[in-house]
Amino acid sequence: MVFLMTNQFVELVGRQAATDLRQIHTRLRDRASGVTTLRRCGNIAELRRLARRRVPKAVFDFVDGAAEDERTAARNREGFGRLALWPRALVDVSEVDVATTVLGEPLAVPLIGAPTGLTGLLHERGEVAVARAVHAAGSVYIASAMASYSIEELSRLAPGPTWFQLYVWRDRGLVRELVQRAGAANHLALVLTIDVPRAGARERDRRNGFGIPPRLTLRSAAEGLLRPRWSAAFVRRPRMAVANAAGHDGAPNDAVSLTDYINSQFDPTLSWHDVAWLREQWTGPLVVKGVLRPEDARDAVSAGAEAVVVSNHGGRQLAQTTSAIGALPAVVDAVGADAEVYVDGGIRRGADVAAALALGARACLAGRALLYGLGAGGDEGAARAMGILVEELRRTLELAGCRSVRELDRSWVVDAATTQAIPAAQYFDH
Secondary structure (H helix, E strand, O other): OHHHHHHHHHHHHHHHHHHHHHOHHHHHHHHHHOHHHHHOOOOHHHHHHHHHHHOOHHHHHHHHOOEOOOHHHHHHHHHHHOEEEOOOOOOOOOOOEOOEEEOOEEEOOOEEEOOOOOHHHOOOOHHHHHHHHHHHOOOOEEEEOOOOOOHHHHHHHOOOOEEEEEOOOOOHHHHHHHHHHHHHOOOOOEEEEOOOOOOOOEHHHHHHOOOOOOOOOHHHHHHHHHOHHHHHHHHHOOOOOOOOOOOOOOOOOOHHHHHHHHHOOOOOOOOHHHHHHHHHHOOOOEEEEEEOOHHHHHHHHHOOOOEEEEEOHHHOOOOOOOOHHHHHHHHHHHHHHHOEEEEEOOOOOHHHHHHHHHOOOOEEEEOHHHHHHHHHHHHHHHHHHHHHHHHHHHHHHHHHOOOEHHHOOHHHEEEOOOOOEOOOOOOOOO
């Protein structure tokens, strides 16, 4: 018996060694390119750690940081921690369906690529890589007015279903121009962000001396030397300007002045009358992003919005406010069937997506989660991040005994501390 077991062990080791030898060329190539390390990342937190190693600190903090003490950003994650899924047992989940529709269009997954500005600082492929990853998963990407790639560049390099996000800036001529360009590029919807009457206080950026373009110091030079791949790409193909404003009449051409110009465009006088004005400029669906209060959601619908995004800007604006997921139930109840509701802020797990859908969101927006993948590995990293979230969502549904995202409602979630149902028309994290 011992002899037989020994022979079986030797044969097993021999087969494994033969397989390893056949794959050694591929493994060495992948290790040299960094793909092996990327594939070992099994969740968004691990992608975040890898991105932190591969990207200079000032750039990583620009993406990862939030306003002041970063309490709002922390609450976005803590809000999901207060939720528990309430699973069904003995349900046939051999097939689960994660498809949904937004604004009448089918999506393979209920996860939308959130708009993020100056993404090209993180990786030269920037918004292109993230958009391609989102499109490959069968979903829609929201291009930012503050993107490193212009509307036209992104449409050419990452063709696929895309919405366009913008602000109603002081220069209404620029706003009109962007709306027209988004329409010409066949963007399917316009997303108006309303929670930036002025820029928030990003204290990590202040401490790092972060600016556009990045300022060369001994510390930043050392950071660059420690990350030669990022530095070489940045020097070769820098993406450090708001591409959509470049070339506009009245907008300066150099990166420093252009950034100052954009920062001066945020309008503290913005009102619902301006939202109605924008509605007149755009014939397609209008989505209003940055809503936390139920009455604001109702006002958005009255101004002509077909959808609202419950969002606190990822905690990058008001530093002391409620979590997005905490505000979601009241907004859902306020708009009823009059508009679709999406949620943005703190999505790091597929289970987060399931919980948000159960509370009434039609879909979730993911921003930082996909950017961590981008920083960790460019196109492959962004695709890895999207794939992780989708696979986690599928696994969550299977383990919860839920056959389809369309089955999710408030009966599937409880308060993790009390196992009580989530209150309907109130903030549950106040």
